[in-house]
Amino acid sequence: MRPMRSLPWVCLLLASPSLAAAPAPGYARAEDYLEREQHPERYAPANLLDGRDTTAWCSPGGSTAAPITIGFKEPVSVEEVRVYTGDGTSREAFKAHARAKKLVLTTTEDSRSLTVEDKRGLQPVPFNPPLVGSRFTLEVAERFRGAEDGAPVCVTDLVLYSGGKPLNGTFLAPRLKYDPAVTPFLGTWFGGMEGAPERFLSIFADGTWRFSLEPLEGGEHTVVTGTYIASGGRLTLDVPKKGKVVVRLEPRDEANTGGRIALDGALPEEWGRAFRNQP
Numbered sequence: 001m002r003p004m005r006s007l008p009w010v011c012l013l014l015a016s017p018s019l020a021a022a023p024a025p026g027y028a029r030a031e032d033y034l035e036r037e038q039h040p041e042r043y044a045p046a047n048l049l050d051g052r053d054t055t056a057w058c059s060p061g062g063s064t065a066a067p068i069t070i071g072f073k074e075p076v077s078v079e080e081v082r083v084y085t086g087d088g089t090s091r092e093a094f095k096a097h098a099r100a101k102k103l104v105l106t107t108t109e110d111s112r113s114l115t116v117e118d119k120r121g122l123q124p125v126p127f128n129p130p131l132v133g134s135r136f137t138l139e140v141a142e143r144f145r146g147a148e149d150g151a152p153v154c155v156t157d158l159v160l161y162s163g164g165k166p167l168n169g170t171f172l173a174p175r176l177k178y179d180p181a182v183t184p185f186l187g188t189w190f191g192g193m194e195g196a197p198e199r200f201l202s203i204f205a206d207g208t209w210r211f212s213l214e215p216l217e218g219g220e221h222t223v224v225t226g227t228y229i230a231s232g233g234r235l236t237l238d239v240p241k242k243g244k245v246v247v248r249l250e251p252r253d254e255a256n257t258g259g260r261i262a263l264d265g266a267l268p269e270e271w272g273r274a275f276r277n278q279p
Contacts (some may be wrong), residue, residue, distance in 0.1 A: 023073050023076065025168050026071050026072060026202070027071045027204055028046045028049055028068055028176070029068065032059075033058060034154075036223065042272035048070075048157060050157075050169070050170060051168065054089055058087060061150055063150065069070040069136070070137075072135070073105065075133055076132070078105075078127060078167075081105065081124075082124050082125070083099075083114055083159075084120070085123070085277060086098075088156035098143045101115065101116065101120055102140075104138070106137045108135065111195065115142075128255070140155075155227035176215055181231070182235070186203050188200055189201045189203070189277060191274065191275045196216055199211070199270075199271065207229075211223070222270075243266055245265030246263070250274075260274060262275075
């Protein structure tokens, strides 16, 4: 997988000593997963981050699994990852579903491979050097076969460590619990040319958002942050000096792909109005 374009503000933050005070993940997003339509909370990607063996993420089945993006408000340095592969919610589920054997964790600049054994429980995988970024994409490269061919591949937990401390765990469970009014909006959305975005809108589970404008042909870089509230299937952003801006989900296309959001309100022209879920 080709790494996503790096963000200039990342480079500035990496030199800051405040990096040691690493934040918790703000979202985990995947465009598809097992029972997404029927029971969206059951195998949601955020289950990877809650540190509990009573929940798991599972792919929709078949030979491929949709990548998961894990986002932070600022860059973190990940020195170790602890992986609980498979569906650990029960012994029966662990055997029935496929288990991730090799995973790849990618940032805008670099990537690391994680290979684990076919057993229950957390397995540590150290990174040397650390993997640094604010947006991490997780993909399953190889799997242990489930009870049947094409069984969904699952991972129970993915715990990221920085400075010897976990960045996620059970303390995140209440914040990342599936919320039909908010969860579909969580993630980083991209605006501008396909394959070369200039605008980035990140929406986090703690009720905050971050907009970044990064012109490809020079010009001033802009960062704006604020809070939002959810109501009636929409988010209302409180934009400093501009007032309220409504974010609404656009209907999916006939192939049920290509998630998009639209913005309505008194926004500067350079913000644009349409954002997509892929660069």
